[in-house]
Amino acid sequence: MGKQISAKNIKLKRAYEKPAAEDGTRILVDRLWPRGLTKDKAAIDHWFKEIAPSTTLRKWFAHDPDRWNDFRRRYIEELKRNALQLGEIRKLARHSPITLVYAAHDELHNDAVVLRDILLR
Numbered sequence: 001m002g003k004q005i006s007a008k009n010i011k012l013k014r015a016y017e018k019p020a021a022e023d024g025t026r027i028l029v030d031r032l033w034p035r036g037l038t039k040d041k042a043a044i045d046h047w048f049k050e051i052a053p054s055t056t057l058r059k060w061f062a063h064d065p066d067r068w069n070d071f072r073r074r075y076i077e078e079l080k081r082n083a084l085q086l087g088e089i090r091k092l093a094r095h096s097p098i099t100l101v102y103a104a105h106d107e108l109h110n111d112a113v114v115l116r117d118i119l120l121r
Helices: 055-061 065-079 083-095 111-120
Strands: 010-014 025-028 098-102
Touching: 010 111, 025 083, 055 065, 065 111, 083 098, 083 111, 098 111
Parallel strands: 010 098, 025 098
Antiparallel strands: none
16 A cells, blocks of 8 residues: 655645745645636646535535535545545655645635545545
8 A cells, every 4th residue: 555644744735825845746636726826826736626525515515614524524435436536646745745735715624634634544
């Protein structure tokens, strides 16, 4: 299966925060491109649209913290169907730091948080 991924190798960052050298490989994990952000300013190395929550799940969740536990459970189920993309991200994280980039305002309740937890298991 490969070596364990170190928690220090996976960072989370809002797309609207300035990119930094310590971000390592920047991976956008949202299905939609962040509104109002140019590709140059985003400095995204990889965009894994397929790993993002489905449109149906994203719209249902609507970043409502009261729906967080159900969102996590449903998103984890969706991630099981994206083993190839998860494997690609794991491979990157095993070799160097990565930053999972997301657009949500809520830093505690978003898809990147769930994805990081899955990658660290």
